[in-house]
Every structure is written in C-alpha cells, then in structure tokens.
Amino acid sequence: MIRLLMLLAWAPAQAGAFSLVFPLECILGKNCHIQQYMDRDPGPGHTDFTCGTLSYDGHSGTDFALSTLSAMQKGVPVLAAASGVVKGVRDDMPDISIRDPAAPALQDRDCGNGLVIDHGSGWETQYCHMAKGSVQVKPDQIVTAGQPLGLVGLSGNTEFPHLHLSLRRNGQPIDPFDPDGSATCGPGPLSALWAGDIPYAPGGILGIGLADAVPEYEALKAGLPLRPVTSRSPAMVIWAHYFGAQAGDVMTLSITGPDGGTIIVQEITLERTQAQGFRAIGKRLRGADWPVGNYSLRVIWTRQGTEIERSETNHPLR
Missing domain, CATH: 2.70.70.10 (Glucose Permease (Domain IIA))
Incomplete structure (x- = not known):
C-alpha cells in the first residue's frame, strides 16, 4: 500500500x-x-x-x-x-x-x-x-x-x-527523441519528451592538439598528457579525436606557423563508418629548430560538402 x-x-x-x-x-x-x-x-x-x-x-x-x-x-x-x-x-x-x-x-x-x-x-x-x-x-x-x-x-x-x-x-x-514514432529523416520531431532542447549532432570533434609524434589512440581516449612540443622536437603532429564518422567524410587538418605560413595541411577522406576514431598528420623537423611563437591548429570536418564541425586552437612554442 x-x-x-x-x-x-x-x-x-x-x-x-x-x-x-x-x-x-x-x-x-x-x-x-x-x-x-x-x-x-x-x-x-x-x-x-x-x-x-x-x-x-x-x-x-x-x-x-x-x-x-x-x-x-x-x-x-x-x-x-x-x-x-x-x-x-x-x-x-x-x-x-x-x-x-x-x-x-x-x-x-x-x-x-x-x-x-x-x-x-x-x-x-x-x-x-x-x-x-x-x-x-x-x-x-x-x-x-x-x-x-x-x-x-x-x-x-x-x-x-x-x-x-x-x-x-x-x-x-520508447525513444525519448521520438516517442510516437512520427519522425522522418531530418531535424528532430516536436514530440520529444525532453524538458529542454537537446540539439542533434551527427558527429563531433572531441579534441585536437599538437604532439611530437603520432599519439597512441589509447592515450587520447584516456585523456593522458602527451609529450610537449618544443623548438627541438623531431616532428610536429596535429591530431583530432572524433565521434560519429561516416565513410566518405572529409577531414582537413592544418598547422600554421607564427609567421602565418602553412607548416602542413592535408585533406583526409575517412574510409569507414565508426563510433569513434582519430587522425593525425605531421611534419619532420628539417632545420635546427622550430621557430618560437604561436602555432595555429585547425580541423574542418565536412560530409557531402557540408561542414559538420570545425575546431581551432593555438599552441605557443617558447
């Protein structure tokens, strides 16, 4: 009772x-x-x-x-x-x-x-x-x-x-985003059970960063600190950790140096659909050292020509 x-x-x-x-x-x-x-x-x-x-x-x-x-x-x-x-x-x-x-x-x-x-x-x-x-x-x-x-x-x-x-x-x-089964392909239905608005994201960038070598994926998933990039690091690598990838998606990763010049830029077409993944590109040190100053990191993610997300950050090198 x-x-x-x-x-x-x-x-x-x-x-x-x-x-x-x-x-x-x-x-x-x-x-x-x-x-x-x-x-x-x-x-x-x-x-x-x-x-x-x-x-x-x-x-x-x-x-x-x-x-x-x-x-x-x-x-x-x-x-x-x-x-x-x-x-x-x-x-x-x-x-x-x-x-x-x-x-x-x-x-x-x-x-x-x-x-x-x-x-x-x-x-x-x-x-x-x-x-x-x-x-x-x-x-x-x-x-x-x-x-x-x-x-x-x-x-x-x-x-x-x-x-x-x-x-x-x-x-x-019951699907709380479509409890009566009325949704069609596209934006979410008005019948969702959530008290507040929860926007749908078809995928997302979980993090980007700079490393002196291609990082181990397990280290990224764990959120472990990577070795810092210094002016004498043997390489400069930009990495991106993401979720919701579809085969055919395109990710463009780039590093811009302190003088505004492009250190490296590469367009990568993802080959398979996966819940989570990561990509990295880099460039080896050719001279005595890397110039000191701020390096700009950028990742742009597109699907069928439409931008899903971009992430940008600066990495100071002293």
Whole structure:
C-alpha cells in the first residue's frame, strides 16, 4: 500500500505531461556528447531517429558519453531524468573496458552498475554503466527530477565511459527523441519528451592538439598528457579525436606557423563508418629548430560538402 501511494504521488497526470531532464551534470557539446541513439531500424541494420548512423543494431537506449577516461575519473554526476521511486540498484561491478583481457565475465549483467526508477503510469527509466560504489540511492527511495544518483562509470558491457539511459512504458522501449514514432529523416520531431532542447549532432570533434609524434589512440581516449612540443622536437603532429564518422567524410587538418605560413595541411577522406576514431598528420623537423611563437591548429570536418564541425586552437612554442 505504501509503495502504491508513492507511485501515485509521482505518476504523470497524463502521457503528454511526462518529460525528462538532461541526465548528466555536464555541458552537451563541451564535456559530454550523445554517442548513440536508440536503433529505429526493425531489421538487421541500424539507424537513429533522424535516419543517421549514430546507433547500432538493437540499441534500446541513449548513450551520453564523456570524451576521456580522465573526465570520468574527475567524477561526473548522473541525475534522475524524472521523479519517481527507485525499483532496484546494483553497485558492485568494476570499472573496466569489456575489451580489457582482465574484464570479468558479465553473467547477464551487461548494464553494469545502475538502477531503475518507476515514474508511474507505466513509465520507467534505467541507468547503466555507472561507477562502482557511486550509487547514492536505495530501493523504494523517492527521488526527484535532477537529483544526483551516482557517477558515470565504465562498468558492464562498455568500451568507453558513458551513461546508457533506457526509457520504457509498459515494458516497451520508447525513444525519448521520438516517442510516437512520427519522425522522418531530418531535424528532430516536436514530440520529444525532453524538458529542454537537446540539439542533434551527427558527429563531433572531441579534441585536437599538437604532439611530437603520432599519439597512441589509447592515450587520447584516456585523456593522458602527451609529450610537449618544443623548438627541438623531431616532428610536429596535429591530431583530432572524433565521434560519429561516416565513410566518405572529409577531414582537413592544418598547422600554421607564427609567421602565418602553412607548416602542413592535408585533406583526409575517412574510409569507414565508426563510433569513434582519430587522425593525425605531421611534419619532420628539417632545420635546427622550430621557430618560437604561436602555432595555429585547425580541423574542418565536412560530409557531402557540408561542414559538420570545425575546431581551432593555438599552441605557443617558447
């Protein structure tokens, strides 16, 4: 009886009254991004609600990702997407990539650490891949929208730090970006369940930088510091880490020297569609040293002639 009263207290007045707040304490497009959406293709292929490629076959939720492991280690809170009652919690699985040989068997615990919240009227949300020991709530606890639940982690069946958020009604998966299935290819529908606007990004640049050699991809994903470029470095390399690439996309990477002259520029056509990746180009030192001053780095990403994103930064050399 007590549980029924709690559910009634938080039940939406009607289906149209139900909405979700952003489930991470981060700034979308700055220190977090949406890596994958719910798969809307009923067959063996995959497509997101815009007919884009940010999904994979059978994906039943939305992945809110951090760009690096170091960002996860600083602690990014997971927030309740709506008010309700906690149904169940798990908090004892290690934070380790599924690709790590040391990763333990999942034993049907693909979600990793997380919880389920019952919102009444058949609505529930599930939160997966949270950090071990970080879950702050208990079963039968009432939570309010925006309340901290724990931290983003790397537990369960995952290769990168993120929150997998699933929304269900009466046990059926619901896409919060297109709950009534009315979306067509292109911009998002007006029927999205989010309380605030969440713009769709078909891909994005997670970071760019300068190194003295082509960096190891694992170092970029971890957010580890690279060796600084000095005037005597044997090479000067610009790198770009990105998500949401499609085969045929073009990335133009360039370095401009302190005098405004081009050190190197190269246009790269990406050969395959992938969730995340990186590219790097560089130039070897030919003289005694590199001139001191500010070097300008630029990455421009285009798809079928349309610019998706560009990222620019300066790198001082003293």
